[in-house]
Amino acid sequence: MKSWSSYVLLALALVALWLTLNQTLAAAQWLLAIPIAIAATWGYASLRPAHTPVRRVWVGLALAFAVLGDIVRSNFAVARIVIFARSRDRTAGFLDIPLELRNSLGLALLACIVTSTPGTSWARYDATAGVLTLHILDLIDEDAWIDLIKTRYERRLLEMFP
Amino acid sequence: MSAAEQLPALAALVVAALLVFGAALALIGAIGLLRLKTFYERVHPPTMATTLGTGSVLIASMILFSALESRPVLHEILIGIFMTLTTPVTFMLLVRAALHRDRLDQADDPPREAPML
Numbered sequence A: 001m002k003s004w005s006s007y008v009l010l011a012l013a014l015v016a017l018w019l020t021l022n023q024t025l026a027a028a029q030w031l032l033a034i035p036i037a038i039a040a041t042w043g044y045a046s047l048r049p050a051h052t053p054v055r056r057v058w059v060g061l062a063l064a065f066a067v068l069g070d071i072v073r074s075n076f077a078v079a080r081i082v083i084f085a086r087s088r089d090r091t092a093g094f095l096d097i098p099l100e101l102r103n104s105l106g107l108a109l110l111a112c113i114v115t116s117t118p119g120t121s122w123a124r125y126d127a128t129a130g131v132l133t134l135h136i137l138d139l140i141d142e143d144a145w146i147d148l149i150k151t152r153y154e155r156r157l158l159e160m161f162p
Numbered sequence B: 001m002s003a004a005e006q007l008p009a010l011a012a013l014v015v016a017a018l019l020v021f022g023a024a025l026a027l028i029g030a031i032g033l034l035r036l037k038t039f040y041e042r043v044h045p046p047t048m049a050t051t052l053g054t055g056s057v058l059i060a061s062m063i064l065f066s067a068l069e070s071r072p073v074l075h076e077i078l079i080g081i082f083m084t085l086t087t088p089v090t091f092m093l094l095v096r097a098a099l100h101r102d103r104l105d106q107a108d109d110p111p112r113e114a115p116m117l
Helices: A003-022 A027-045 A057-084 A104-116 A142-160 B002-006 B009-035 B046-069 B076-105
Strands: A093-098 A120-126 A131-136
Touching: A003 A027, A003 B076, A057 A104, A057 A142, A057 B009, A057 B046, A093 A142, A104 A120, A104 A142, A104 B046, A104 B076, A120 B076, A131 A142, B009 B046, B046 B076
Parallel strands: none
Antiparallel strands: A093 A131, A120 A131
16 A cells, blocks of 8 residues: 555545544535544644555455454353353463564554453563563463464464565 | 333344343453452453443444434444554553562562563
8 A cells, every 4th residue: 555545544534433423424514524534634644653554454354353253252251261260270371472473553453452352461572572472361272372363363464564 | 211112122122132241241341350369360351341241232222223213323333443442552551560560579470571562
């Protein structure tokens, strides 16, 4: 994607946000929404944000569906642990995962995914070594967790943010 | 709310089921916050309320008001988007603060001394 096209996307998203908030498609609201979106986008651009090219947006869609499924599944998993597990057989712990992903926007998205999934929380990211530390509530099979993060999330994020 | 009588039975059933489901998840999350022992464990259960719990209540709200007003009511989606974007910030801040405190206390789970982002 070219650098200006992300600003167009931002402006369109702001117009959509304004119209959704006002729950209308009336002409008057379009007249308000468009200048506000342009002004806000211009203001954001003047902050000179670091430009991150995004490739293969459709991979993001596949990722979003995978994450939605995982959120539902892990909600039930954590509910089961809370209700049934005795305190002695809990197996929570920290897990180090070496990441190839270096892009800051990609890492931010990964943080959103990990935090939105009950049972995993983002503890630390070591930028020089590229090692992510997660806290996992149900840490029985470490390799399965590493595999989940790397093949399910990181591979797709690497495709989007090379 | 007198308008509730105009709600079709099927919609009422679905809305009620989603509300009870979402509320149950929030309750289990709260119980987990009480039952689990360490701080890091306790971070996990409340996320159930902020993800699937909030999600079910928002979908219930969308169905209820779409059925009552006979038009799509979709602005609840924005609540979901903003929740997903903002909760990680709070959770990461809390966990980082706990790691920092543990390192000062020389606790059992020693975080490494490493440059961090």
